[in-house]
Amino acid sequence: MKEKLEKELIDGISLVEMSSYREKVLLDLKEKIKTPSRIAKSTDIRTNHVSNALKELKEHKLVDCLNPEKRQGRIYKITKLGEEVLKYI
Template sequence: MNETEIYKLLGHVKISFYRTETLKTITNDLKMPSQIAKELNVSISQVSSALSDLKKKDLVVCVNEEVRKGRLYKCTDLGKEVANLL
């Protein structure tokens, strides 16, 4: 991915407090949305929306998509690259 595309992704993340903080929270960790919400003191729905947006941009991935409860999310390599620029 070239520098211009990285900066577009960075801008997409930075315009949202929830996307920014969610990405920072899971940069080096596997976490459930409820854990992220508790750490950030925001609602789970806000975190879920942020995770959905980040997932569409290939910045995060759900490692256990098949389960209904207890889903775990982590950053992709691209997500880590963007998080390091935050």
């Protein structure tokens, strides 16, 4: 279990380090849950780039979508793993 968590953490750090968009999105979710449009507004990143970053962060378990059944107005939050990744960024 410990080795897997370390691998997930290392993979997460690597993923975030490779993209300023992913880093800004993850940092923006540190304080509270938000929709992609709110993240776009506060980070000054286009919404389509935010959506792509969120998709990649979600695939690596760094963020969660709280209402995935919604087509619009999805709300995202950072996961524990995402918070751990931020400690190394």
